[in-house]
Amino acid sequence: MATRTQAPAATDEKLYRVALREALNEEMERDDSVYLIGEDIGKFGGAYRVTEGLLDRFGAQRVVDAPIAEEVIVGCAIGSAMLGLRPVVELMTINFSLVAYDQIVNNAAKIRYMFGGEAKVPMVIRMPGGAGHQLSAQHSHSLEVIYGLIPGLLVVAPTTPEDAKGMLKSAIRSDNPVMFLESMSLYNVRGIVPPGDYTTPLGKAALRRSGSDVTIVGVSRMAVLAHEAAKQLEEEDVDAEVIDLRSIRPIDWEPIVESVRKTGRCVVVEEGWSTYGVTAEIAAGVSERCFDYLDAPVRRLGGAQVPMPYSLPLEKASIPTSENIKQLVRAVVGK
Amino acid sequence: MATTTHTDAATREQYLQMHRWMCMAKALDDRMHILVKQGRAPFVGSSRGHEGIQVASTAALGADDWLVPHYRGLANSIVRGLTMKEWMLAVFAKAADPLSAGRNIPGGCFSYHALKIAPVSQVVASWIPKASGIAYAAKLVGDGSVTLCTFGDGATSQGDFHEGVNFAAVHRLPVVFVCENNSYAISVPIRLQMANPDVADRAAGYGIPGATVDGTDVPASYAVCREAVDRARKGEGPTLIDAKVWRMNSHTSEDNHLKYRTKEEIADASEHDPIMRFVAWLVERRWIAAEEAAKIQDGFDREASDAADWAEQQPDPAPEDALTNVFAAGRAQGASV
Ligand SMILES: Cc1ncc(C[n+]2csc(CCOP(=O)(O)OP(=O)(O)O)c2C)c(N)n1
Ligand SMILES: [Mg+2]
Numbered sequence: 001m002a003t004r005t006q007a008p009a010a011t012d013e014k015l016y017r018v019a020l021r022e023a024l025n026e027e028m029e030r031d032d033s034v035y036l037i038g039e040d041i042g043k044f045g046g047a048y049r050v051t052e053g054l055l056d057r058f059g060a061q062r063v064v065d066a067p068i069a070e071e072v073i074v075g076c077a078i079g080s081a082m083l084g085l086r087p088v089v090e091l092m093t094i095n096f097s098l099v100a101y102d103q104i105v106n107n108a109a110k111i112r113y114m115f116g117g118e119a120k121v122p123m124v125i126r127m128p129g130g131a132g133h134q135l136s137a138q139h140s141h142s143l144e145v146i147y148g149l150i151p152g153l154l155v156v157a158p159t160t161p162e163d164a165k166g167m168l169k170s171a172i173r174s175d176n177p178v179m180f181l182e183s184m185s186l187y188n189v190r191g192i193v194p195p196g197d198y199t200t201p202l203g204k205a206a207l208r209r210s211g212s213d214v215t216i217v218g219v220s221r222m223a224v225l226a227h228e229a230a231k232q233l234e235e236e237d238v239d240a241e242v243i244d245l246r247s248i249r250p251i252d253w254e255p256i257v258e259s260v261r262k263t264g265r266c267v268v269v270e271e272g273w274s275t276y277g278v279t280a281e282i283a284a285g286v287s288e289r290c291f292d293y294l295d296a297p298v299r300r301l302g303g304a305q306v307p308m309p310y311s312l313p314l315e316k317a318s319i320p321t322s323e324n325i326k327q328l329v330r331a332v333v334g335k
Numbered sequence: 336m337a338t339t340t341h342t343d344a345a346t347r348e349q350y351l352q353m354h355r356w357m358c359m360a361k362a363l364d365d366r367m368h369i370l371v372k373q374g375r376a377p378f379v380g381s382s383r384g385h386e387g388i389q390v391a392s393t394a395a396l397g398a399d400d401w402l403v404p405h406y407r408g409l410a411n412s413i414v415r416g417l418t419m420k421e422w423m424l425a426v427f428a429k430a431a432d433p434l435s436a437g438r439n440i441p442g443g444c445f446s447y448h449a450l451k452i453a454p455v456s457q458v459v460a461s462w463i464p465k466a467s468g469i470a471y472a473a474k475l476v477g478d479g480s481v482t483l484c485t486f487g488d489g490a491t492s493q494g495d496f497h498e499g500v501n502f503a504a505v506h507r508l509p510v511v512f513v514c515e516n517n518s519y520a521i522s523v524p525i526r527l528q529m530a531n532p533d534v535a536d537r538a539a540g541y542g543i544p545g546a547t548v549d550g551t552d553v554p555a556s557y558a559v560c561r562e563a564v565d566r567a568r569k570g571e572g573p574t575l576i577d578a579k580v581w582r583m584n585s586h587t588s589e590d591n592h593l594k595y596r597t598k599e600e601i602a603d604a605s606e607h608d609p610i611m612r613f614v615a616w617l618v619e620r621r622w623i624a625a626e627e628a629a630k631i632q633d634g635f636d637r638e639a640s641d642a643a644d645w646a647e648q649q650p651d652p653a654p655e656d657a658l659t660n661v662f663a664a665g666r667a668q669g670a671s672v
Pocket of ligand 2: 487488489515516517518519520521
């Protein structure tokens with residue numbers, strides 16, 4: 001797996017979307033086999049403006065504006081990846097990836113195995129998920145878990161601009177199919193992005209804050225909210241450690257286990273449904289690995305178990321907030 | 336502008352009613368854009384430019400027929416009986432919203448059970464197989480109903496389009512497929528979507544009749560749709576209609592079409608306003624005076640504005656009801672961990 005190849009020199013704050021664009025730009029520059037395919041990624045620059053300017057720079061053969069046909073978009077990427085290209089698919093949102101689920105699960109994830117290891121599928125599928133924009137039931141999913149389920153896929157969810165760029169570069173260079181899960185609510189987040197060519201490893205969680213009372217593991221945007229909650233809990237004399245899961249498959253158990261063995265308490269948070277969710281997997285794994293160290297049951301938090309409602313008050317009530325995280329942490333530490 | 340030869344498909348009164356429906360749709364559409372600018376509504380997917388075929392196709396249905404509309408289908412829904420106040424209740428996600436009780440996004444969903452409007456899916460083309468299913472049930476039950484299924488050109492690239500139309504053709508189901516072909520899928524022009532821009536040509540491959548019509552020409556559109564509905568009702572199976580229209584606005588309020596369309600092209604699209612065209616036709620026949628048509632529009636514009644102000648004041652759904660309707664029997668089963 002790729003590692004950081006260069007230490008950050010000067011600091012430079014950039015938007016998450018710009019960091020992603022830089023990664024695409026640089027990887028297309030450095031490797032002719034990288035091409036982009038997706039809906040409205042050409043003149044339109046992508047529904048979330050990640051691919052802006054790339055059509056002009058690399059031309060219509062390498063920035064392919066596709067018909068609305070997710071199955072052929074992903075299928076085309078798989079076929080061309082088998083022949084050595086490195087396609088980067090943009091699906092407009094994770095919701096529409098369901099249309100291509102068969103291609104992803106029955107084909108991308110299994111081709112290598114079914115070929116006895118003779119073939120590889122070095123492709124990336126980028127797509128945002130998440131709710132909070134009053135887009136209602138069919139446009140608000142957080143479906144990390146349905147990709148996390150599948151052996152043969154690497155599944156990552158970067159939450160900072162630095163990770164967005166570094167992990168996208170690693171994903172493009174990886175010889176495995178990578179599900180690269182962005183978040184609609186993070187595109188406008190600003191953060192330091194090291195200049196130049198660097199990669200951030202896939203498959204690694206990140207410690208965002210050290211603490212001694214409780215470990216909060218956050219998935220995708222919930223890692224950001226967990227961090228906020230932890231900062232606020234300081235005033236209540238609760239010292240929370242925050243781990244950003246970053247990699248949904250594989251799960252980087254080591255830092256999680258180390259942390260929970262230290263704190264003795266664990267809260268896991270995701271935006272999607274927690275029943276059978278990513279948090280269910282983490283909670284089970286922590287219980288198995290840290291049973292003797294736990295001072296309280298592992299608790300998890302997810303979104304309300306409904307198709308996301310359009311009504312603003314109902315939607316707000318259906319998505320976990322940092323307030324909800326704080327409440328659960330208080331309960332777990334006995335405050 | 337060309338005059339049509341299909342004047343006899345509907346009566347003067349019916350055509351005047353179609354004109355009023357189109358004006359209602361425009362009034363709501365214009366008001367939606369204002370509400371979005373004012374920050375009172377989150378989003379609008381405009382039906383401007385599509386009203387001609389939308390009104391004509393839906394007017395060809397009977398009260399017991401089903402509509403499975405494109406997500407742009409505001410004018411279709413108005414023909415079915417959606418009122419301005421009801422629409423605004425949906426926009427403001429109020430408890431009394433008869434479309435989805437504030438749960439589903441308006442402009443993506445015209446689900447209205449009492450009006451036989453099936454929930455649209457906002458996942459492009461995924462409502463097409465469902466329309467075939469409704470038509471299949473109608474055939475099985477023998478209730479004589481016809482299903483009108485509408486969608487954009489973009490939807491025809493999906494497998495769901497093929498699967499839905501093919502199944503309907505095999506079983507000769509009572510369904511009419513109408514493609515509102517505005518030659519764009521958001522920013523992707525038709526030449527990047529399909530090698531043959533005439534969707535109706537595909538009908539032959541399914542073994543069903545196809546027809547191409549100018550969807551801004553109301554009498555011509557009505558005649559073609561009427562014939563297709565009659566065929567479906569007689570048990571002669573589905574028809575695939577390709578209605579050429581011009582998208583007058585951006586895809587939705589979320590984008591600016593100047594990014595991918597020239598000013599000239601946009602100006603040309605506004606020359607293909609179906610309302611303007613229909614009014615000219617009505618005026619030419621002396622069925623309406625231009626001033627009268629303008630007065631009708633003004634009246635609906637005021638009504639749309641009042642409906643918005645009224646709806647905004649109505650009660651929101653109660654948070655404690657958030658979990659209702661997930662499962663049958665009114666109670667959420669297994670709703671918590
Ligand atoms: C499966 C799926 N992919 C992508 C989208 C995003 N999307 C929404 S509308 C649209 C364009 C649809 O074009 P068309 O069918 O021609 O209808 P029009 O908007 O032009 O009336 C796209 C790509 C979606 N809603 N569903
Ligand atoms: Mg279109």
